[in-house]
Amino acid sequence: MSPLTRDGHLLDLTIDLYMAGDLSAEARATVDQHRAGCAACARRWALAEEALAVPLPPLRVAALSPIRTPAPAPSRGWGRPLAFAAALAAGLLLALFPEPPPAERFVARGGASVLEVFRATEQGAERVHDGSLVAVGDRLGFRVHAPEGGWFLVFGVDAQGRAWPAWPQGEEPAAAHLEPSFEPVTLSAAVALDDSPGSERVYGLRCARSFSWSEARRWAERDLPAGCALDQVRLDRRP
């Protein structure tokens, strides 16, 4: 793709791709050469740099994923969750998770706050506290506190002891790193509750070092190491 317009100036897209590091060496050389001799494009370049220096707002996009992949078990009445999962796979349940309300102060096991859980409502998002009632189809979003940064993993465990990742997503994900932030960080992930019976426990785990999925599972129950903090929110099913 040519980096220049029909008139021989830099394309807007070229400037952006250059700054994102996406141009080939050949294209970068063409851009550098043009910038050196074109005052108009040098000015546009400066404007682009100025625009890209402005911090981005937090991403509120939440891709809804099933709380787990339901196994075919007709005796448990999985028909509905399977249909639900199919809809998810088709991308029909993607949504913008509403902006959560302002943060509240709270303290986690380990001495520092970690996790807030929210439920999407028609009016926005409401905080769900320990012991809150939830229902099938409720969409949950998460926010973590990371004033010192660190490695984070948010996950849940259902009443049958089956664990499901909330953030990061994927199969048994390892913790992901977050940079220090004085503002709580809304995670770009959400889950939709299926109809598994019983309560769900949602955990937010933060450690100073990276850790695996299996470590997180173990530490949620026992042997939480120094340098880690753990929050737990228990959610009960509406009858």
Add this chain to the structure above:
Amino acid sequence: MRQQGLDLDDLYRRYGGLVLRRIHRFYRDEEARDVLQEVFARAIEKQDTFRGESSPGTWLYQLTTRHCLNRLRDARRRRELLAEPDPDAWWSPGATSAQQDKRLLVSELWRLLDEELAEIGIYYYVDGMSHAEIAEILGVSRRTIGNRLAELERRARVAGGGAP
């Protein structure tokens, strides 16, 4: 968050600024920030259309352009975009007077254009892209772009009172 090969967080970190800059061609300030969220939600929905033939930045650029145009259902607002007097808003350093005339002519056609033609018009008349570049972004042949632009100009002539 990884979704079928596209990491949304990584995309946002690397290309959020690019997308926001593109959105600012259509919307200002607070509204642009709302549209930014919409575009990334759209990116998840449309991730199967990213085939890795171009960079993710190019794919997001096209996705953003199309989303903004689709959002601009109001033909009057579209006309304002093309007739934008602010040189920094629709800045085309090499635009000739003939091109400006064409641009104004096209601006009168906005209400008649389908989304694809509007998108091609933006790339050609506003961004200054060549047929080859537009073809690459849209994943169609140069000939298709040539035909579509000829159609656009034919409509412009008719709208201007000339022969079809």
